[in-house]
Amino acid sequence: MASYNSRQFLLRLSRQIHKCQRRLYTNNNAVPHVAIIGSGPAGFYTAQQLLKGHSSIKVDIYEKLPVPFGLVRFGVAPDHPEVKNVINTFTQTAENERCSFMGNITIGKDITVADLQKAYTAVVLSYGADADRTLGIPGEDLPNVISARALVGWYNGLPHDKNLNVDLSCKTAVILGHGNVALDVARILLTPISILAKTDISQHSLDVLSKSNIKKVYVVGRRGPLQVAFTIKELREMIHLPECKTIIHKDDVAHLQPLIEKLPRPRRRLTDLLYKTGCTPSEKDLKLWASAKRQWELQFLKSPTKIVPTDDKKIKSVSFTKNTLQGDDIVNQKAISTEHTEEIECGLVLRSIGYKSVPIDNTIPFDAKRGIIPNENGRVTGVSGLYCSGWVGLGPVGVILSTMTDGFNTGKLILKDIESGLIRHVPKSGKEKILPVLNEKGVKVVNFMDWKQIDKTETQKGETVGKPREKITSIEEMIHATKT
Incomplete structure (x- = not known):
């Protein structure tokens, strides 16, 4: 009985302490x-x-x-x-x-x-x-091997990326990765400049993109179409991108048809779009692609092993090892290297393998x-x-x-x-x-009132050139705008 009373006492004491703590925090002085x-x-x-x-x-x-x-x-x-x-x-x-x-x-x-x-x-x-995850392969330090994160910061006006050296004089780019960021940067590289000019893209990047010679973008991943990390919205935008042809090889996606109905809904819809685009594209898409000036291509089951330089230390190509998939869970299979290799010639490499x-x-x-x-x-x-x-x-x-x-x-x-x-x-x-x-x-x-002044300055600058805003890309200019 004494033991029981002691427990009851401790329980009541604990409750009283808890109430006191709550009162402390509801007190205006605390x-x-x-x-x-x-x-x-x-x-x-x-x-x-x-x-x-x-x-x-x-x-x-x-x-x-x-x-x-x-x-x-x-x-x-x-x-x-x-x-x-x-x-x-x-x-x-x-x-x-x-x-x-x-x-x-x-x-x-x-x-x-x-x-x-x-x-x-x-x-x-x-x-x-x-920060970026790196590939850890030879040639990664060559000029024009750029992280997708840095490129995103460059065209979005991030101050420490505004001076990124991006050379778009080549005709072909390779993007390594199958996530949404990979498709984002591919889309920006291939979107007609007349469309980009009406967005809040930074002016310095718009100037460079307007002189771009890029006509082909490869988007390469180490696993297969069932393991891509991009979403259906991003893929659909790429398929319907004006003046651009989508290439998804039939041999890469034909085997997906009997698997589609067994997949979870988001993956099922995405996989169905991959399959139809590669095997049975619509008349509308075929008509769009027939007049395309640029193109992008999805590549699967390839891991980069080396970025090959030219004699003058520029990018010549990317060397890949071909992979096979292993594992019972088809959506989460692992990529295993084989002895087969391949090269893709290009002049720009964008690394999009994660942050x-x-x-x-x-x-x-x-x-x-x-x-x-x-x-x-x-x-x-x-x-x-x-x-x-x-x-x-x-x-x-x-x-x-x-x-x-x-x-x-x-x-x-x-x-x-x-x-x-x-x-x-x-x-x-x-x-x-x-x-x-x-x-x-x-x-x-x-403070936030200062930000509103920066915001006002940016939107006013944007109005003069037909954009929603013209971002200030210098920290010093941002500070100065708070005083105007």
């Missing part, structure tokens, strides 16, 4: 402050969930660049304006009186994660995946092999009050919708940890503790 590093989709969706789920929480979003929205601004293709509509939702979040955008701040240089941890109840790492994150502060746990911050459902492993959302924790997978889900889940997790007392309660002052440090260092902090 408002939780959360710092989010990164203003892309992962950061904004996490902020949105935090603000929605707690009536007094304050959220500060830190961004390295003076402009917000990350991958939506610098990763979404310029001819996909509808995808960028999510910026309207992010703007509503940033305009919440309990949310602050703080741009032009480099974490790890201007301020450290440790500094933020002292000033905030919780810190969320949402800075994405900015990875990098550590921004040496105090953050980091898995260099996987290129992510080790975490358990968003809680950074071994560090109380430190969280992550988006690609920096998941790896570079999925689209904006999957990033939204992860951002929401991380936000809910933080709120749960605050409510339960898992995050130890110590009153924090948030940005009020950080701003004096940045001011002392002479860092110009760009």
